[in-house]
Amino acid sequence: MSIADRVQVHEVQTLSADWYVLKKTRFSFRRSDGAWQEQWRETYDRGNGATILLYNRDRRTVILTRQFRYPAFVNGHDDLMIETPAGLLDAAEPEARIRAEVEEETGFRVGTVEPIFDAFMSPGSVTEKLHFFVAPYEPQDKVGAGGGNIEEGEDIGLLEMDIDAALVAIRSGMICDAKTIMLLQYAALHIFR
Template identity: 45%
Template sequence: MSTQHDPRVRIVGRRTLWKGFAHLEEVTFEQQMSDGATVTLKREIHDHGNAATILLVDARRQSVILVRQLRVPVLLQGDPAYLIEAAAGLLDGDTPEEAICREALEETGYHVQDVIHLFDVYMSPGALTERTSFFVGHIDATEKRGDGGGLAHEGEDIEVLEIPFDEAVAMIATGEICDAKTIMLLQWAQLNRQQLFA
């Protein structure tokens, strides 16, 4: 994890608590407060790399391609464990554009070349280092290059869904779609609907 310099904050210690799929660190830092005092604080920081996500749009059919997959943390909250989401994945050393084209093909079976970068977002900056790059891409929902469904050796079992756009937007209000990145992409699409579905 790289650190940027800010004169109000100084990192004084870093200790690895766990290193697996995720890297959990305890970071000790000194922070100059607004009253001029300097305090020493500790935070646990979770790092598993940066990510990318994409909304796949079929303008002719007025639909979007989403996926449904198991999310164990949601299960632990007592909510339905299979979330409807936009395709997404970690960069794994690729550029965000390369990674999202790879992930879209692996998860949905759709090959997308002309992805449009929308914005980058820190999804939970209080504890996660992850920065997610958001994209949109046009596809023909009748032309798949693969089966999708994710990678079996990574334990993925992903269902591919084609949902009419208006229905997908309505699923935010009903709670059927409760994944933050997917809501953000659908709301962006709603704001830009005229040009997106032209």
């Protein structure tokens, strides 16, 4: 049986369609025991995205970004977030979008990108599925200033870190972004063994 056979949508209300789309849905879900249970859930739809970790195996370094994130700030994070470059797909294919995004944010033009996995980052309330990539870089691959798109409010700094220092930064709480932690752990297991 498909999960679609266990869901009956009764009502969908759009609560906000400003920055992204916030909906409230009343539905019934058929439980494992066969009983139908009515529920209400809010879903935040911001579209799907992609993220990438640039790495230099010989130098044992990775490229990360630093930027202000208001939701993290209001939840007590009083610093810039250290993250892997990322962005929404905006109807583009994941690989094409991440190539453009990494150059916009970091100034690096990447060659081969390797898709490694997809993941839902907060499936209890956010619809977004994130496509994860890794790519090697060399210092001469930096072709632009980076910094992000000022019209989108971006003010992105660049950070080149030793992989071991990045892993310590996870343990210390300096790096606390989920997608970045996932990619750094992947790199520790598969790239910088």
